[in-house]
Amino acid sequence: EAQVTQNPRYLITVTGKKLTVTCSQNMNHEYMSWYRQDPGLGLRQIYYSMNVEVTDKGDVPEGYKVSRKEKRNFPLILESPSPNQTSLYFCASSPDTGTGKFTEAFFGQGTRLTVV
Amino acid sequence: DAKTTQPTSMDCAEGRAANLPCNHSTISGNEYVYWYRQIHSQGPQYIIHGLKNNETNEMASLIITEDRKSSTLILPHATLRDTAVYYCIVRSLAISAGGTSYGKLTFGQGTILTVHP
Numbered sequence: 001e002a003q004v005t006q007n008p009r010y011l012i013t014v015t016g017k018k019l020t021v022t023c024s025q026n027m028n029h030e031y032m033s034w035y036r037q038d039p040g041l042g043l044r045q046i047y048y049s050m051n052v053e054v055t056d057k058g059d060v061p062e063g064y065k066v067s068r069k070e071k072r073n074f075p076l077i078l079e080s081p082s083p084n085q086t087s088l089y090f091c092a093s094s095p096d097t098g099t100g101k102f103t104e105a106f107f108g109q110g111t112r113l114t115v116v
Numbered sequence: 117d118a119k120t121t122q123p124t125s126m127d128c129a130e131g132r133a134a135n136l137p138c139n140h141s142t143i144s145g146n147e148y149v150y151w152y153r154q155i156h157s158q159g160p161q162y163i164i165h166g167l168k169n170n171e172t173n174e175m176a177s178l179i180i181t182e183d184r185k186s187s188t189l190i191l192p193h194a195t196l197r198d199t200a201v202y203y204c205i206v207r208s209l210a211i212s213a214g215g216t217s218y219g220k221l222t223f224g225q226g227t228i229l230t231v232h233p
Contacts, residue, residue: 004159033220043160043223058220090159092221105152105221107159 002027006091006108013081013115021076021111023091029106030096032074033058034066036087037110043090049074081115088112120204125228128198134191136227138204141185146208149180151189152221153200160203160223163189194231201226 004025013019025032033048035058045058049068063085065077074093078085091108121139128134140149151163164171164178166187171178177190191198203226 042225043221045220048220088157092159104150104162104165105160107161109159110157112157 002106004091004093004106004108006089006111008111009109010112011114013113015082015115016080019078019081019113021078021089021091021113023074023076023108024072025074025091025093025106026072027093027095027106028071029093030071031094032068033092033105034064034074034076035090035092036060036085037090038087046076046089081113083115086113086115120206120224122202122204122224122227124225125230128191128194128229128231130196130231130233131193134194134198134229134231136189136191136202136204136229137186138189139186140204140206143184143206147206148208149178149184149187150205150207150221151176151178152203152205152223153198154203154226155197155200160221163202194229196231196233199229199231201228 007022030051034046035043036046037043044060046060046064047055047058047066049055052068052071055066055068068074089111092105094105148165148167150165152160153163154160164173164176166178166180168180168184180187203223205221
């Protein structure tokens, strides 16, 4: 089954303790991205990757890191989490149709992170 | 990306057609209209997209006006499981140009559709 898998689904952590949220897709998609969703602010893009070893900042990258060593994986790293990073996080992937364009995005089920 | 305007909420009776409007008066010629939905904090789900012709798939139909300034998503026979937030997004198909990520999806507040028995 084609899917984007995030882990963990729920996480409560303390301020300053490094954590990683994993994201894996089995559709051989080139484009992957991370969003966070907060009440009243909607979904905002954190980082994106157009292919292996190619990453770039989205709208709200501060406090986050990503890597894209393999095509299927795009982990989100919080080196020193703070309470303002408490949010619902989504990973998404999209295929490149071969002309630098893409159509639909597939989203993971989300990771609810609480930083205390 | 062009800005979109959607009603905050709508109701629909189960089994009836749900017609969700979207205004995008500043849409440019190379921008497509996309619809996604999000069911109660799950990951957003792609529904349909189109440029200027009406489109239909197994989930919904998309009607785009001739001037492309507005569109309507139609769920032909709404069920309780269609209760969700529906997002209308306009964007180019291009992944990037000049360092800008067109791959980014800009979600507004969407329309809360409630399907009732």
